[in-house]
Amino acid sequence: MSDQAQKPAPSLAALRAEIDRIDEAMHALLIERSEIIANLIKVKGTQESGSAFRPAREVSMMRKLVERHRGILPLDTVESIWRVIIATFTHVQAPYSVHADLTVGEAAMRDSARFHFGFTVPFVPHMGAGPAIAAVAASKGDLALVPAVSVAGAGAWWQSLEGETAPKIIARLPFVERPDHPASLPVFAISHPAADAVMAEVEVHSLRVSGWGAVAARTIAPLAEVIAEPDGAFDGAALLISVPKGQTLAAITDALVKAGATIRSTALVGSHATRYTLSGAHPVAAAR
Template sequence: MSQRPPAPPSLQELRKEIDAIDEGMHRLLMQRGDIIDRLIQVKQTQEVGSAFRPAREADMMRHLVQRHRGILPLDTVESIWRVIIATFTYVQAPFSVHADISASEPAMRDSARFHFGFTVPYVAHFSAQAAVEAAAKSKGDLALVSATSSRTPWWLELEADGAPKIIARLPFVERADHPAALPVFTISRVADSALVTEVETFSVRVSGWNAEVARALSPLAEIVAVPDTAFDGAALLVSVTSATSIDKVRAALIEAGASVRSTALVGSHATRYTVPPTGAKS
């Protein structure tokens, strides 16, 4: 006579398992806090920007996506981890997020809250210039500005030695239905050892800027351009990957008829990590 299959667990038993997992997660978060407290004591420093680790954060988010499976939406997992990272960074060295809301206040606020949570203070500004200046005057604050367009060449403020730099491009994980999809640059001061340089960003000032020159650059780099009518030119923010170089961009500008007046490195960030609609990672 065959044995009857075991009875499925009751709702009460399943809820007990969930409660145990919830308690375990809370205990692990507290344990993480204890380690951060020890980390602060070991570092014994409040140096500017010392708590930010863009390279480490990008690597953590990539591994998060690669190992994720199951019914829990990736949006939820990513937002939880972003808040954990940002909040513990804030605990190490308090900072504020200065956001340029000139393009879209709701979209910028969504990006700030998704990536930095509600513990980190959020300060709205009506221009990218104002947000960058606020970060520059602080000990270690961040500025969030649009990564795809601008009314003013705010990146000129990043050219000087000691000025804050572009340290990240958000979101770390890109997908068509991302709840905080607005492409933004994060600007702050960070230790050189903490930077990720997969994509370098340059401030380039040119004369002779026109549509033909812009088309010549489009295959080589991502460009944000602000016209400079006084010199019949433009201030460019140029993002180049390891597949190309700023020298190739400079050569393309000259070949297209423009004159390069100056070039300055103003930051770097991780390569964009895209999750296609099929769920495959790239």
């Protein structure tokens, strides 16, 4: 008879005692983490400016989380727990609010904000990207969440990010994308970026063009993600172009010119990490 066959199955009481032990250990680790954060606050003092949000570090943490996860606990739950821990401790270090553009729908945007930032971080609703960005511009470290998709009547809100001192796109959420994500609405996080916190795998540019039409749109669709709004003359457009890693803005503007468009202006308005998607059970970095 094998050792495994001889070993009695653990009792319910013993299993529950193990759960209690693990719960206590998890709580102790959170307390220990908070003590380290308290020391971090003392060390950092006033050395940093801009948003306390650190997208480069958070992307790294979330990717590692996905790669090491296993077992019956849904990834959604693990991701949500980690997001709340990260966002809450960030808020403890430097209090901030999340200003959300509700034009795409209150439920979807509120789900995204609560999934990624929890309930400790104040949620401030706005009807439009413009007011949300203006609130961030007037703050030291607040965030704005704006849909990363085309919304009818939204206007070219990204043009307010063009100035040197204007807020910038610093992240695209969710960090880990999948079809069944509980907060699947793609959103841009906008804030005053800290120089050492930028994740520049995907650059986001604001373009003004003339000669925009179906041909130009089809030409650059395979090269980059584009949100377009009418701008000026009947054939003018304001474009928000996310240039993926391995691609260049020059190649995209060259393609637009060959398609009959004229580039009137360009401006870098932010950057974010490459979209990280799940294909089946395996994490895969998306093309853009």
